[in-house]
Each structure stands twice: as C-alpha cells, then as structure tokens.
Amino acid sequence: MGPILVTGLVGGCIGALYMLALRELTDWLGPDAWGGGEHLVVLVLTGAVVSLLIHTLGTPSDVELLVNNIHVHGGTEEVRGLRALIPASLVGVAAGSAIGPEAPLVTTTGTIGSVLAGKRGLSREDTRVVAITGMAAGFTVLFGAPFGSAVFALEILHRRGLEYHEALMPAIVGSLCGYAVAAVAGVVGLEPIWRFPPVVELSGIDLGLGLLAGVIGAIVAAAFTALTVVLRRVVGWIPAGLRPPVGGLVLGLLGIVTPYALTNGEFQMEHLAEADEAAIVLVGFAAIKLFSAAVAMVCGWKGGFIIPLFFAGFTIGLALEGYLPESAHSWSLILALMVACNVGVTKTALGSTLVVSEMAGFATLPTTLIAAIVSLVLTSEIGLIDTQRRRLSVDVDGPDMGGIDHAAVA
Template identity: 30%
Template structure:
C-alpha cells in the first residue's frame, strides 16, 4: 500500500506550518489593526453623514478629489482589487504600499458624502499591500510572494466581515473561475483567523444576523431530508440571484467603460456620477440606498437587517441599490462591491419570499450570500459564509442557492482580472463550451 507521507515529509509539513505561522503573525497584526481602524472610521463617517444629510451635496466634489488623489499620488493603484489579482497571476508586477492608506482615505470619503459602496475592496487592498510589503521585507521568492498576497486577501476579507473561514476560501477561489489554489489553504486560514482575532481585540463588533427559520422534512428518502417544495423555490430563487449578479457586474462595467469612452475630461466622470446619485436620492425621496445600507438611516425603512423581517423591503429595493452602486463604482468612487451585493441579495430574497410564500428570513439570507456568489464566482466561500453568519442548519439551502446562482451568473464577474480556468458549462461530449472569453470581465 502506498504510504500517505514519504520519509521526511512530516518534518517538511511541520516546517511549512511553522514558517507560515511566523510570517502570518506580523501580517495579521498589521492587517487586523488597519481593518479595525477602517471599520471605526467608517462608522464615524456614516454617523456624521446621518447627522449632516447636506453632506450629500458635496459628493461630486469628493469624487473630483478622489480622482485627483489617484491621478497624482496613486501611481498604478487605481486598479484596486484587480491589481491584487494581477499580482497573484504575475508576481513581477508589485503592489505599492501607498495603496493601503490611499484606499482607506478615499473609501471613508466616499461613505462620508453618501456614495453607495462597500468595504471588502478596501480591506482586501489593505491586506494585499501590507502582505506584499511583508513579503519583500522577508525576501520571499516569487512563489511565496503569491501565497503571502493570497494570505493578505484572506486576512482583509476575514477581518472586515468577521468570517475567517470564508476569507481563506474566498482568497483561493476568487483568483480564477473553476480553480482553487489549495497549496495556500493553510497559510490563508492561519492569517485570516489571526487577523480576525486582532480586529476583534480592538473592540470591533460585527453585525449579527439571524435566521429563525426552522426546517421541516419530508422523509421520502433516508439520505436527503428536506421540504421539497421549498427546495424548488430556492432553486428558482437561485436562478434569479445569478441573473441579478450578472446584471450588477455588467452594469458596473458598462457605466465605467462608457464613461471613459465618451467623456474626455476625466474628472467630470465622478462629478457627473455624484450628481446622478443626488438626483436619484431626491427622485426616490429616501437615503436608504446611500452608503453601506447595513442598517436603515434616520427616517429610513430599508436596509440589509430589515430585509430579514416582514415589510422590511419594497418590491424594487434590490434594483435601486444595484443602480446606486453601479453608478458610484462606475464613476470611479472607491470602496467595495460586496456589502451592496448583500443588500441587493437580501432585499431581492425578501421580494421573492413575498411572491412565493417562502420564509422571508431564509430567502433574505440566501439572497445575501447567493448574489455575492454569482457576482464573484465563489460559491464555496459563500456557502461557508452562510454557515459563519447565519448558522449551519439550512446549509443545504445555502449550497443550492449559491451553486445555482454561480451557474446562472455567466462568466463575467465584478473583478475584471479574475481569470477563467474552466468554463462553467460543458457539452455532453465533454468539450468545454466556448464563450469567447479568456477571462472573466473581458
């Protein structure tokens, strides 16, 4: 019988674990602390905007300032998360350390003046720039540089949402569609856990979500116990989640590309984008779709948390948040896409629950993770996120929603630098269906 470990391999495994634990410690301390600072500043900026709603009128000006900062100080960092992904694909590129403070400052500015963006992009860029800096200081070889940047992504993502397991798997899964880099699994997991612990040690408390749904089982088989009517509804919802994820990605890319194609004076792009956000806010008569949207603003009614409750979202809340976010990001404001995707998914899930008679809290939770899964092409990470955020009892529904959304979201995700390792669809002959794309987003 073949030996599982050859002679000397246990020592190499132990050496590998010790090496990456020692590397992870300073990196997790830096990333976890900066993410904690970022989350604290983000909360302060949001509260200040609630206190002074007129700050929204300065959003176009803030966009011009952000444009100028990246034009004159960014020096290649304006690509954001795509720069991190490109560095993993090609370690010769490099990640400037200035990316971390620059994206932190500009994301806070975007939130302060009402832009509809998230926070994961900032956390991932903080993790990527710090990890690359640490890798250079430790004089790591190119292969280890790739691993340490993956660790930085995992640390930033895990710390900003309080989901270290998801952070580790997300970093490995998001690089290329249809491929996971398992060789970096343990280093990413160690770094994500430590960074989350450091962030929590600073007193940061993450939003708590709860699904009170209690599953009922039709025991028609001994190996699969579930409510089959609800399962059919979840599959249908998964299709909708995937299509909306594709709509979000395409809308964001289209606004960015068309703006750059037809507007020659580039600083006008964020100015016009900010003006559109102001106009939409007045058109709808609510500030529900500004900022993160985790909790409703004063006098507001719709948010991620309310979507889990009856009457906590309108029929088209998901569409308005999608439009606000696509305009904000497409116009060049800084921040992440993931928290707005949570909003879009949770409110869409609420709407589908009302239409189908499914449990509202369950469907909101499924939309929360499944639209994210479709937009980033990371169904495994998002299934794990459901377990970390909502509990493991409905894991079958998590997986069905996320996997279905993944297949129906197409090959274009929110990250243009995400590569296509394997097409999602195969012909019956076993040959890959040629979608004409070399990489997602292209």
C-alpha cells in the first residue's frame, strides 16, 4: 500500500502545483490578456522561448517514451527530460496553444512514480504498477474524474483494451489520492467540470445514434492522424530550432481568424452550448481546432490532444443537433461523439467513456467509488464466492495493497 499511496499523493501535489502555475501564466500570456495582433507576437515569442528551453535543457520527455519504458522496463528513472518538458509545456499551454496540459502532466507524474518505485528497489512488474498509478493521479488532477482517469491510464498503454489489469486497483487508489489533493488545493471541485443538460432517459434511436457517433468519431480520428503525419513531413524542412516560433506564428494567425483556434477548448464548450451557431460554422470550429492542435504538436510545442478531440466531437454533435428526430436526445449524441473522436486516436474506450461521463455530471461517482474501495480493503480477507482467485498464468504480485489480490478478492 505504501508506494501506491505515496505516488498518488505526490502525483496529486505535483499536478496541483502544475495546474496552479498554469492558471497564473495563462492570466499573463493567454488570449484573453491580449488583442489579436498583440497575441500573435506573444505566441511567436512563446515559440522562441520553447525553442530556447529545449536547446538549453535538452530533449523533453514525452508520453510515447514513457509508455515504451513502462512496457520494456516497467518505468523510467530518467528525470532529466522533465527539466525542459515542464516549463516548455507551461508557457506553451498558457499562451493559448490548441493542445492541453494532459500529456506533460501525466508524463511528469508517471515518471515520478517510476522514480519512487526505483528508490524502493521494486521489481520491474511492481515498478510498472506504480508508474501507472502516477499516471492515473496526473490524469485525475486534470479531469477531476478519478475512476475514469485510472482506467484511462491503463488503457492508454495498449491499442485493444487494458492488459495490465493487476494495476487497476492501485491506479484507482492513487487516482483518488490525487483527486483528494487537487480538491483540497482548489484545482478541481467536487462538482462536474461541464454543466450540460442531463440525459435522463434513452430511447432506441439513441442507441442507433451511438453507432453513428462511433463511425463519425473514427473518421475524425483518421483525418486528424493523417493531418498530423502530413504536417510532420512539411515541417521537417524547417530547422528544428525555428519550428516552435513558426508554429507560434501560424497559431497567432489562426487565432486572428477565430478564437476557437486557440486553447484546448475545455472552457469553450459551455459557451458554444448556449450560442446559436450554424452547423457549418460549428464544423469549421472543430476543423480549425484540430488543425491548430496538429500544428502545435509538429512544431515542437508540448501538450496533449485529448481535450481538443473532445472539443471536436462536441462541436460536430452540436452541428448535427438540428437534424435529429424529435425522439432523439441530442446530448446523448454529443457526448458519444466526444468519446468516439478521442477513442479513435487514444484507443481508450472505457477510460474516455468514464472521463466524459464524470466531467459532464455523474456527481455521485467519486463518493460511491470511495465507498467501494474502502469496503474492498476492509473485506479483503473475507470471501463468499470460493472460486474467486488469481488468473492461472499470473506471474505478477504487484505492490502490497494491504491484502488485496489484484486479480480477485480471495
């Protein structure tokens, strides 16, 4: 239990400090602090700062490297990459780039979890569990969705569902620890992040719209992936040191066209939900958001694309709202599209579903989850179903969870 609790609490503290610093920097550098032309200059200068940080402090860490290390080594003890990642991502996201803080934050907390496991001399398998716990704590500080964040951290390591299921309970415990720290620090609240109209009852047609959402989400994800690959080839002709400032210039120009080209879109969704925009305009907002996110990524700005993909699904859903039958619930389609667009890229089917559900209003989920975990810990030595046991091929014990069998409660 010790490494899990420590990792969750430390991850929550680091995440809370990161988000508090991001809020302060955003007040200074964000689009709301400057006019269009002035902010273009801010973005170009921010790109120059990002380039300078990378040149001075070295190549930043990233999620892809962390995921690879978790698979191969169980984690990483290489923290030098965080020296550039943390400040570069903070200034970039704060200035209004269309990518969010999720990737840098999770890379940081996952790396810290690996380091803590290494200092305890844990095995590769145990280190992997602790690293995943750190990632879960980072996700929950951003999303305010402890259950979804834990599952998300597990699923993002694979393309076809979570496989390190022995890390699920530790990840949930670490995620709850991170959530508690972030709530105390005022980074997340106990209320939903988004206030969307509730979906009270579904009809048969809503299930069919879920299938439609999956298809549309897959198309959006494929288009975004292809766009990123093409733009990566294009910027390959630009010297590495010039790419961040060039990216800042492009972002600034797009921001003059529409403010929806800037920021990751998390706080723009509620505004759009109350606005009355034409369908073609809403689709355009989705397209320019994803284009801006791709530009930022390929030009060396540090951040993640999860929330921009949520935004794209959201705006496309709003665009389709006026074309739905009267018996259909438009918000079931909108939420489904948010999930589908993200899953198409991240392959996190369960995690994305839970995260969007929690962020959009399952207010009782954290409290029921806490009750479930406490009950499980207190009854870990009591069993009525005698056939519950570890998987037959198990070769992983995982960190001590106070008597919890990660595969089953015996």
